[in-house]
Amino acid sequence: MPQPRIYTLQDYMTMLRRRWRWVAVPAVAGLIVGYGLVRVLPKQYTSETLMLVERPQVPNSYVQPISTEDLNAQIAQLQEQVLSRSGLAPIIERDGLLPNNPSNQALDSMVGLLQQAVTLTPITPTVHTTDQTVPGFYLSVALDKPQIAQRVCADIASAFIDQDLRQQESAAEGTTDFLENQLGAAKQNLNQQDAILAKFERKYMGALPDETKTNLSMLSTLNTQLQAVTEDLGRASQNQAYLDSVLSQELQAWKMETEMREGYFPDGYGNSNPLIDRLADAEAQLASLRAHYTTQYPDVAKTEAEIAELKKEIEQGSGLAVGGKFGAKAAMALEPASIQSVRGQLRAVQETIVTDRQQQEHIRRNIQFYESRLRLVPAVEEQYKKITRDHDTALKFYNTLLAKEDDSEMATSLEQRQQGQQLKVMDPANFPSSPSFPQPLLFMGGGLAGGLALGLAVVLAIETSDKRIRTERDLQYYLGTAAFGLIPSIETDAIRRLTDGNGTGKRRRPVEV
Numbered sequence: 415m416p417q418p419r420i421y422t423l424q425d426y427m428t429m430l431r432r433r434w435r436w437v438a439v440p441a442v443a444g445l446i447v448g449y450g451l452v453r454v455l456p457k458q459y460t461s462e463t464l465m466l467v468e469r470p471q472v473p474n475s476y477v478q479p480i481s482t483e484d485l486n487a488q489i490a491q492l493q494e495q496v497l498s499r500s501g502l503a504p505i506i507e508r509d510g511l512l513p514n515n516p517s518n519q520a521l522d523s524m525v526g527l528l529q530q531a532v533t534l535t536p537i538t539p540t541v542h543t544t545d546q547t548v549p550g551f552y553l554s555v556a557l558d559k560p561q562i563a564q565r566v567c568a569d570i571a572s573a574f575i576d577q578d579l580r581q582q583e584s585a586a587e588g589t590t591d592f593l594e595n596q597l598g599a600a601k602q603n604l605n606q607q608d609a610i611l612a613k614f615e616r617k618y619m620g621a622l623p624d625e626t627k628t629n630l631s632m633l634s635t636l637n638t639q640l641q642a643v644t645e646d647l648g649r650a651s652q653n654q655a656y657l658d659s660v661l662s663q664e665l666q667a668w669k670m671e672t673e674m675r676e677g678y679f680p681d682g683y684g685n686s687n688p689l690i691d692r693l694a695d696a697e698a699q700l701a702s703l704r705a706h707y708t709t710q711y712p713d714v715a716k717t718e719a720e721i722a723e724l725k726k727e728i729e730q731g732s733g734l735a736v737g738g739k740f741g742a743k744a745a746m747a748l749e750p751a752s753i754q755s756v757r758g759q760l761r762a763v764q765e766t767i768v769t770d771r772q773q774q775e776h777i778r779r780n781i782q783f784y785e786s787r788l789r790l791v792p793a794v795e796e797q798y799k800k801i802t803r804d805h806d807t808a809l810k811f812y813n814t815l816l817a818k819e820d821d822s823e824m825a826t827s828l829e830q831r832q833q834g835q836q837l838k839v840m841d842p843a844n845f846p847s848s849p850s851f852p853q854p855l856l857f858m859g860g861g862l863a864g865g866l867a868l869g870l871a872v873v874l875a876i877e878t879s880d881k882r883i884r885t886e887r888d889l890q891y892y893l894g895t896a897a898f899g900l901i902p903s904i905e906t907d908a909i910r911r912l913t914d915g916n917g918t919g920k921r922r923r924p925v926e927v
Contacts, residue, residue, distance in 0.1 A: 429873055429877045433876065437866060440864075440869040441869055444866070448858040449854070449861070452858065455852045458849060459559065460555065461554065461844055462567065462841075462844055463553050463839060465837050467550055468838045489534075495581075496570060497570075502524075502525050503525065511566075512524055531557055534552070553570060553571055555843075560845055561845075575836070590823055603808050604808045607809075610801055610805075611801050614801055620787050621790040622798060623791060623798055623799075632784050633785065640777045643773050650766045650767045654760065661697075664752055668753060693728065
């Protein structure tokens with residue numbers, strides 16, 4: 415199988431010199447066709463405006479933005495909204511792009527035409543940064559009339575700005591309304607948790623986990639007080655026993671002394687006065703009862719009443735014989751000062767004992783009360799933890815929503831004052847003085863390039879199919895052997911036509927045979 419022939423640059427140049435007409439004619443024709451298309455095709459005028467994304471005037475660290483959506487996605491969403499049928503219809507009506515009372519089909523056709531005529535080209539940052547956010551974009555509109563193209567471009571740019579503002583304000587207001595509703599529900603839940611917690615604290619006041627230390631401290635203090643009162647009560651009981659013995663001795667001595675003085679009493683009294691004996695016995699019994707019972711005890715009250723009655727009878731009996739023998743005897747029947755002094759001390763000790771016992775009982779009840787509180791602490795603590803956990807969760811959620819609502823209100827105010835992130839027209843829509851389509855240089859250059867390409871393709875096809883031998887390389891390729899001799903060039907017109915193929919008379923190199 416023969417190997418494919420390899421052409422050199424010199425071979426190609428030779429082909430071009432030999433077939434230059436096949437290249438020139440299509441190139442000129444392509445140039446003419448390109449110029450004709452420029453003259454024939456309808457002209458399009460492109461109006462362009464530059465829109466930039468203006469950053470918020472207040473740092474995000476002070477006011478958090480409402481919208482956290484990616485800026486590129488926001489611009490794409492704005493493009494879909496503005497270039498939709500509902501977004502372009504008002505612009506078409508305002509700019510008079512349709513006749514009066516247009517049909518829906520005509521409106522849809524114009525909407526489709528504008529959607530194809532509008533082009534958004536993102537701006538590439540001149541400084542390389544890691545942030546891939548688009549800083550802005552070029553908005554261009556291509557129509558058949560320059561005035562209409564400029565007007566429509568300006569209107570679409572205004573529609574972008576208005577839609578962006580409405581979208582930002584709607585998002586801010588919607589967020590604020592949502593947070594207000596959530597905050598109301600959170601506040602209601604927090605109030606319920608407050609009521610539950612307050613009711614629980616009132617029910618178990620003093621037995622709460624936070625009051626355990628206080629209860630232990632009070633219990634320790636009460637135990638100390640109980641110990642002190644018990645010691646005082648022991649000492650008072652000892653004093654009472656001592657005074658009881660002293661009083662008994664004094665009463666016995668006084669009784670013996672009275673009996674020894676029986677000569678001073680009238681005959682009616684005998685050797686002993688029974689009232690005084692009964693009074694002495696009653697007072698001894700009262701002293702014994704007071705040592706063991708309080709004054710409210712029935713036997714104590716009964717004995718006290720009996721002593722009062724005996725004293726009254728003795729006083730009445732002594733009053734009947736005042737100044738006589740009977741008066742002196744009755745006066746001697748009264749208790750001496752030593753016995754009365756002992757009785758006074760005994761009454762004071764008894765009152766101390768009663769007071770100490772009352773205080774001891776009171777302290778014991780308080781100890782039992784605080785012990786019952788401490789016994790309740792484990793069960794109360796478990797319930798209290800659950801209630802406080804729910805309350806803390808509700809409070810935390812409420813405070814979080816309250817902070818977010820404040821941020822949302824500030825962000826809404828920022829958007830309403832147009833101090834947040836927004837689109838801004840940097841360069842207004844320009845007036846296209848020359849058509850953007852078709853471009854003469856582009857079409858004529860394209861026609862010329864197409865013609866040249868076609869001519870070169872034709873020349874290459876003709877030359878590769880031509881089997882004539884013109885050079886020694888052609889001879890070696892077709893015969894497959896090397897030349898072994900040279901035939902000098904005979905310069906005749908016929909040979910020149912055979913060798914040159916163009917009759918130019920250019921001298922050829924000898925051919926090796």
